Amino acid sequence: MSGMLRKGLLLDRDGIVNVDHGYVCRVDDWQFVPGIFDLVRAARARGHAVAIVTNQAGIGRGYYTEQDFHRLTDWMLGEFASAGAPVDRVYFCPYHPEHGQGEYRRESDMRKPGPGMLLLAAQELGLDLSRSTLVGDHETDVLAGVRAGVGRIILVSTDERLHAQTRAHIVVPSIADVAAHLD
Numbered sequence: 001m002s003g004m005l006r007k008g009l010l011l012d013r014d015g016i017v018n019v020d021h022g023y024v025c026r027v028d029d030w031q032f033v034p035g036i037f038d039l040v041r042a043a044r045a046r047g048h049a050v051a052i053v054t055n056q057a058g059i060g061r062g063y064y065t066e067q068d069f070h071r072l073t074d075w076m077l078g079e080f081a082s083a084g085a086p087v088d089r090v091y092f093c094p095y096h097p098e099h100g101q102g103e104y105r106r107e108s109d110m111r112k113p114g115p116g117m118l119l120l121a122a123q124e125l126g127l128d129l130s131r132s133t134l135v136g137d138h139e140t141d142v143l144a145g146v147r148a149g150v151g152r153i154i155l156v157s158t159d160e161r162l163h164a165q166t167r168a169h170i171v172v173p174s175i176a177d178v179a180a181h182l183d
Contacts, residue, residue, distance in 0.1 A: 020137075034176065153170070156172055
């Protein structure tokens with residue numbers, strides 16, 4: 001690559017990679033969003049690095065531990081690899097400024113809508129964020145992408161109210177519609 005930065009596909013986790021059942025922390029509660037493996041394979045075929053960037057306030061709230069999160073993440077990464085859709089890295093933020101307990105109760109630039117996880121992914125994976133794509137399902141994902149300078153921000157939502165208000169570049173109804181917007 002001779003110093004050239006690469007494109008990245010940055011995915012939120014809950015609601016994008018897995019069905020958001022609220023603080024999912026066990027394999028038994030996990031359900032992949034239909035089309036997520038196809039999306040990651042399509043991104044890899046176009047030369048994108050792939051990372052997951054996820055707020056994990058459930059850790060901060062004491063619902064599950066970092067060890068629980070890492071155990072589930074290892075399993076999830078294995079499933080992606082088995083499907084021929086490897087993910088390069090997972091970034092997470094366990095902090096919450098109001099509901100966190102103990103050391104987890106604090107502000108953090110890593111917590112979306114802060115850009116910290118995206119900037120760290122860019123640094124560690126050699127990404128050109130201006131040529132990268134962020135996919136999320138909440139306005140906090142969109143704002144993190146805007147603040148980090150991500151070139152293409154896709155909001156997955158069927159909520160018509162969000163369509164008019166979002167700063168996302170593209171709004172699609174499902175993960176299956178995202179691949180058409182990758183370059």
